[in-house]
Amino acid sequence: xxxxxxxxxxxxxxxxxxxxxxxxxxxxxxxxxxxxxxxxxxxxxxxxxxxxxxxxxxxxxxxxxxxxxxxxxxxxxxxxxxxxxxxxxxxxxxxxxxxxxxxxxxxxxxxxxxxxxxxxxxxxxxxxxxxxxxxxxxxxxxxxxxxxxxxxxxxxxxxxxxxxxxxxxxxxxxxxxxxxxxxxxxxxxxxxxxxxxxxxxxxxxxxxxxxxxxxxxxxxxxxxxxxxxxxxxxxxxxxxxxxxxxxxxxxxxxxxxxxxxxxxxxxxxxxxxxxxxxxxxxxxxxxxxxxxxxxxxxxxxxxxxxxxxxxxxxxxxxxxxxxxxxxxxxxxxxxxxxxxxxxxxxxxxxxxxxxxxxxxxxxxxxxxxxxxxxxxxxxxxxxxxxxxxxxxxxxxxxxxxxxxxxxxxxxxxxxxxxxxxxxxxxxxxx
Amino acid sequence: xxxxxxxxxxxxxxxxxxxxxxxxxxxxxxxxxxxxxxxxxxxxxxxxxxxxxxxxxxxxxxxxxxxxxxxxxxxxxxxxxxxxxxxxxxxxxxxxxxxxxxxxxxxxxxxxxxxxxxxxxxxxxxxxxxxxxxxxxxxxxxxxxxxxxxxxxxxxxxxxxxxxxxxxxxxxxxxxxxxxxxxxxxxxxxxxxxxxxxxxxxxxxxxxxxxxxxxxxxxxxxxxxxxxxxx
Numbered sequence: 001x002x003x004x005x006x007x008x009x010x011x012x013x014x015x016x017x018x019x020x021x022x023x024x025x026x027x028x029x030x031x032x033x034x035x036x037x038x039x040x041x042x043x044x045x046x047x048x049x050x051x052x053x054x055x056x057x058x059x060x061x062x063x064x065x066x067x068x069x070x071x072x073x074x075x076x077x078x079x080x081x082x083x084x085x086x087x088x089x090x091x092x093x094x095x096x097x098x099x100x101x102x103x104x105x106x107x108x109x110x111x112x113x114x115x116x117x118x119x120x121x122x123x124x125x126x127x128x129x130x131x132x133x134x135x136x137x138x139x140x141x142x143x144x145x146x147x148x149x150x151x152x153x154x155x156x157x158x159x160x161x162x163x164x165x166x167x168x169x170x171x172x173x174x175x176x177x178x179x180x181x182x183x184x185x186x187x188x189x190x191x192x193x194x195x196x197x198x199x200x201x202x203x204x205x206x207x208x209x210x211x212x213x214x215x216x217x218x219x220x221x222x223x224x225x226x227x228x229x230x231x232x233x234x235x236x237x238x239x240x241x242x243x244x245x246x247x248x249x250x251x252x253x254x255x256x257x258x259x260x261x262x263x264x265x266x267x268x269x270x271x272x273x274x275x276x277x278x279x280x281x282x283x284x285x286x287x288x289x290x291x292x293x294x295x296x297x298x299x300x301x302x303x304x305x306x307x308x309x310x311x312x313x314x315x316x317x318x319x320x321x322x323x324x325x326x327x328x329x330x331x332x333x334x335x336x337x338x339x340x341x342x343x344x345x346x347x348x349x350x351x352x353x354x355x356x357x358x359x360x361x362x363x364x365x366x367x368x369x370x371x372x373x374x375x376x377x378x379x380x381x382x383x384x385x386x387x388x389x390x391x392x393x394x395x396x397x398x399x400x401x402x403x404x405x406x407x408x409x410x411x412x413x414x415x416x417x418x419x420x421x422x423x424x425x426x427x428x429x430x
Numbered sequence: 431x432x433x434x435x436x437x438x439x440x441x442x443x444x445x446x447x448x449x450x451x452x453x454x455x456x457x458x459x460x461x462x463x464x465x466x467x468x469x470x471x472x473x474x475x476x477x478x479x480x481x482x483x484x485x486x487x488x489x490x491x492x493x494x495x496x497x498x499x500x501x502x503x504x505x506x507x508x509x510x511x512x513x514x515x516x517x518x519x520x521x522x523x524x525x526x527x528x529x530x531x532x533x534x535x536x537x538x539x540x541x542x543x544x545x546x547x548x549x550x551x552x553x554x555x556x557x558x559x560x561x562x563x564x565x566x567x568x569x570x571x572x573x574x575x576x577x578x579x580x581x582x583x584x585x586x587x588x589x590x591x592x593x594x595x596x597x598x599x600x601x602x603x604x605x606x607x608x609x610x611x612x613x614x615x616x617x618x619x620x621x622x623x624x625x626x627x628x629x630x631x632x633x634x635x636x637x638x639x640x641x642x643x644x645x646x647x648x649x650x651x652x653x654x655x656x657x658x659x660x661x
Contacts, residue, residue, distance in 0.1 A: 001535075001542045008530035322526035325487055327515025327543050327591070329508060424487040427522065 002332055006339035009312075010347075017344060020308050024348025025355065027301045028399060031294045032356035036389035037368070042286045044213070044384050045279055050246075051127040052212050054275045056253050057084075057245040059260065060268045064241060068100050068113075070195055070233060077240035080264065084245045087259050089252025092124030095240035097229050101192035103172075103222060105180035112176070113221050114190055116229030119162040125246040128223075129161040132171060132208040159184040159208035168228050169207035173218025177209045184209065190222075195234040202232040214382035279382070294399065298406040301345075305410035309341050313414045320418055321426025334415045341411030342404055349403040353396055363389040433594050433627060434461035434484060439493035441479055441650075453479040455650035456493070461595070464625040466618065468638050471647040477631045478599060480647065484629065485518050485597050486510045498594055515543055519588030519596035523603045526584065527572040533559060533583045534568040540591045558586035562616050578609025582616060589620070595627035602634045614640055 010017050050056060059080060061072040074080060077095035084093035097116030102109055123129050162169055170190070172182060182188065184206055191201040204224060212218060230237045245260075247253050253271060260269045273280035313320070320333060328336075370378065371385035378385045436459045444450035454476045461467065469477045482488040483495060486502050495502050497517060502510060527536045537555035546554075559565055562582040564575075572580050581601060588596045598617075602610035618640055620626045630637050638644055646654040 001539065005528070005530065012530060318524070319526065319528065322520075322522060323528075324511065325485065325514070325520050325522075326540055326587070327511055329511045329543075332543070422488075424482040427487070427526075 002336050003339055003343075006336050007343055009336070009340050010344050016308060016311075020305060020344055021348035021351065023304055024301055024345055024403075025352040027297045028349045028352030028403070029356045029359070031297045032353065032391060032395070032399065033359060033389070034293065035290045035395060036356070036360040036363075036391040037387055038286045038290055039395075040364070040388045040390040041383055042283050043390050044388060045382055046283055048213050048382065048384070049276050049279050050272055052131060053214065053217055054272050055125050055244040056247040056250065056272055057257060057260070058270050058275055059084075059243040059245070059264065060241065060270075062266065062268050065268065065270075068098060068241070070099055070193060070235070070241075073235075073239045073241060074243060074267065077243055078238060080243045080267075083263055084243065084256070084260065087252075087256045089247050089249035090256055091246045091248035092121075093243055093245045094118065094121040094125045096122075096242045096244060097226055097233070097235065097239070098241040099192050099229065099233060101190050103176070103180065104189045104191065105182055105186060107181035108179060110176060110179060110219065112190075112219075114192070114229060115221060115223045116226035116233075117223055118226055122223075123161075125244045128210055128212070131210040131212050132159060132161045159206065161208055162225065164205070164207035166205045166207060168202060168204040169225065170204035171208040171210055171223040172206055173215075173221060174209050174211040175215040175218035176220075176222070177206070179219065182206050182209070190224075190232075192233070194232070200232055200234075202228075204228075213379050213384040215376070215379045216382070291398070294402060298402055302406045302410040305341055305345065305407065306413060308344075309337065309411045309414035310417070312340065313337065313418045317421060317426045318429045320421055321423045321429070324421070324423040325427060330419050333418055337415040337418055338408060338411045341414075342407035345403045345407035345410075346400070349399065353399065357391075357396070360389045360391050363387075431463055432460040433463050433498055434459075435494075435496040436460070436484075437494045437496075439480075439483065439495065440491045441476075441483060441488065442491045452650055454483070454490075457647075457650070457652055459645065459652060459655070461627065461629060463594075463627055464621070465595075465643055466621045466628050466641055467643040467645065468630040468632050468641040469645045469647055470632060470638060471653075475647045476650040477647045479650075481597050481599050481629070481631045485520060486514050515540065516591060517594045519591060519593035521581070521584050521588050521596060521598035521601045523600035527580055527587070529572050532569045532571055533564060533575065533579075533586075536572070536583055537586045537590050540587060544591060554590060555586070558589050559583070561589075561620070562586045563612075576609065577605050578612055581605060581609070581613050585613070585616060585620075589626065595629060598628060598630045598632075600632055600634070601630065602632070602637060607636075610634065610636055 059074065061074060064072040074095070081093040081095055084090055094117065097114075099114045099116070101112055101114045103112045119129075159171075161171065166185075170188060172188075176182070180188065186206045188204050188206065189201050190204055191199065194200040210218070227237050230239065245256070247256065257269055257271055323333060324330075367386040367388045369386050375385040436457055439454050439457045440452070441454040442450050442452050457480065469480060471477045479488065483490055484497075490503065497513075500513065502513070505513060528539065531539065534552070534555050537558055538551040541551040541554065556565070556568065559568055562585055564579060564582055564586070567575060567579065572583070575583065584601075585596075602613060605613065614636060617628055621628055630641070632638065642659060643655070643657050645652060
């Protein structure tokens, strides 16, 4: 009956209670939606990093990342790939050549990393190929039938993932393509130091332009066929500088890393968090800072609730005196007041969470398009300009717990004041 | 048999900020089971203070109050609350019903505090409200009841815990004459038929007229204590 009485007491002053509930609703909704935006952004960044940039794990020679010399090759890359693919949770592994080079077009030049890959194997560890649109697929996807429109799309098409029959195809990022004024079929020259220590260069044709959410990555990384690069670099075709591993179960990543380190103690085995510490830090920092933001929101709301509950106690001094007179002990009086506060908070938070969940789900599907305002800036940092909000149920649970704590904390002082009442004096109150 | 024994009761209010006030200056009284007693006196005479101490709502400065041979001053505060719940019923001047509960729920409330099962609570609450003539207003909230009806609910609530006695502090003060008469008739009937002990604090002559015993208190002392068996 005490919970029922507490609930009914909330509605004695409907306007006041609705104001408090409204404040809690908007506060929680605001907090959750902010959370969902940042979590969505972070998840999107991490996903992009894993699926299109670095994969989950990379293996190199110990000195390679500090000084990427062409001679710092991996011993038995095929064996490493086989071992890695046998580990639990691993989806696939692929070996790559990685050479620091200059890329030159008729307009400009730029420093890049050249990745020599097996295009088909690479598809198993990276989704970068999905960011290179095949022109025919694109027109089919869009169901275009007008030849003029199709021609316009083909003119602006981004080519294909090594579908060209040309000699020495290269795939470049859109940012680099704009910098070097490249289009499909444009000619570039890649210049680097080969295995024999001489400067060498080769002519390549752009067969595809990829576009991801990271303009810096687009500017720095180009992809060629491994045999083509190996020939130019005077390296045996089976050699590699890097093995990239993609996990189908991210939770087993650390276990896989331990196994690889044990098997290859002389090689550097790094997780994506070590390869991209800024992204890893972002992921951790966002979580902590958003919890702090939510606590601040609830603390601010809590002060309002303290005020409300103090008014509730002061208005009902006589009634509280009566309740104590007829035999309601202090524990029950305390519980009744605490419950009023907690139920008030949970009602507002519940509505805020439902509202928040609906809005978050809507924007999870259609996204918040900030491209008109901040596309360049966001992509410079590796973020998609369209944010897809995301929030798992554990966050809602955390918010519910914080709300209960707020309700308890906010009503503790008013409830204590109620306990201090002398029933005889309280009954005399006008 | 005495259900209440008061021995040389003294109550002095001293908040250290103003002159101490002696509300009760040495009262010795006994109350028997089945009494219908009024305590009368001018304002400030100490009758409400006396009632508060009989109800365990206030502690004496000195002296003893024994209720059914239990010395209230020896009980801890939690025990006093528990004792009140099981042994003493209250009817206040200003009804003091819980406004968000129905008449039935208000009467049930004390039995809920006592831990009685729901079916028993509801059964007894219905019977009591029937006894006070409100069998057809079980689900009405206090806001929908007249002053007299609310006070009858308060009487039913006071009876719900099967107390040893009921303390009624100016129960008719806020009622019109008809309602007051109805209420007093109900209380008188309960006293006569069920031997329920009522102790009133009142200025109301109608209450005094029905009392079997009238105790006059003035300046914290009992000035007279007269039985009226013919009432």
